[in-house]
Amino acid sequence: MENLYETDYTQWLGQQRELLAQGQFDQLDVPNLLEAIDIQMGNIADELGSHLIILLVHLLKYDYQKQVLKDPWVKDKVIHTWMPSINNSRTRIGRHIQKNPCLQPKVNDLLAEVYPHAKKDAIKQMNHYIRTEASRLNKDSFPEQCPWTFEQITDDDWLPGD
Numbered sequence: 001m002e003n004l005y006e007t008d009y010t011q012w013l014g015q016q017r018e019l020l021a022q023g024q025f026d027q028l029d030v031p032n033l034l035e036a037i038d039i040q041m042g043n044i045a046d047e048l049g050s051h052l053i054i055l056l057v058h059l060l061k062y063d064y065q066k067q068v069l070k071d072p073w074v075k076d077k078v079i080h081t082w083m084p085s086i087n088n089s090r091t092r093i094g095r096h097i098q099k100n101p102c103l104q105p106k107v108n109d110l111l112a113e114v115y116p117h118a119k120k121d122a123i124k125q126m127n128h129y130i131r132t133e134a135s136r137l138n139k140d141s142f143p144e145q146c147p148w149t150f151e152q153i154t155d156d157d158w159l160p161g162d
Contacts, residue, residue, distance in 0.1 A: 005032040044100050048107075049114045051096060055089035055153055056118030058082045060142055061126055063160035090154050107150045115146040 004012040012029070013036065019027045062082055097103050103110075123137045130136050152158050 005029060005036075009036075044096075045103065045106065045110060048093065048096050048100075048103055049110055051089050051092045052111060052114045052153075053118045053121065055086060055093065056115060056146070057122045057125065058085050058089070059148070059153060059160055060118060060122040062086075064122070064126065064137070064141065067161050086159075087156070090156060093154055111146055111150050111153075 004015070012032070016028060016033055016036075019025070097107070119139070119142045123139070123141060126141075127136050148160065
């Protein structure tokens with residue numbers, strides 16, 4: 001069974017399911033089954049983290065252009081291009097938590113964990129359009145920790161600075 005776990009994971013998983021359904025617990029590949037469960041649990045949290053990063057990147061860029069640069073172009077052009085990404089991420093986050101309610105108690109820790117990655121991505125994306133070195137964003141351009149709560153960023157009616 002160990003070999004099947006390594007060579008055909010889907011077939012191995014099907015066998016494990018069948019053994020569980022038949023109550024043949026002594027036949028289960030317990031070490032690999034525990035590992036598979038741990039991996040799946042991590043994948044579920046990682047997927048939520050990916051959606052959070054996308055959402056945070058766009059919220060950070062939105063906030064920076066609106067609050068720091070006070071760019072009127074943002075309202076007319078840029079915001080409209082970011083809103084689908086913001087809305088899609090919020091929808092995906094909501095659906096993911098609905099499908100995996102075990103994540104709800106972990107959302108604040110996960111938000112804190114992914115924020116530095118989102119901050120780094122937002123800086124990189126903003127700097128792509130900046131032509132002068134003096135205007136480039138750096139790690140001090142955004143707060144050290146996420147300035148918003150999970151409830152704020154996932155609220156369909158909330159945007160930074162509104």
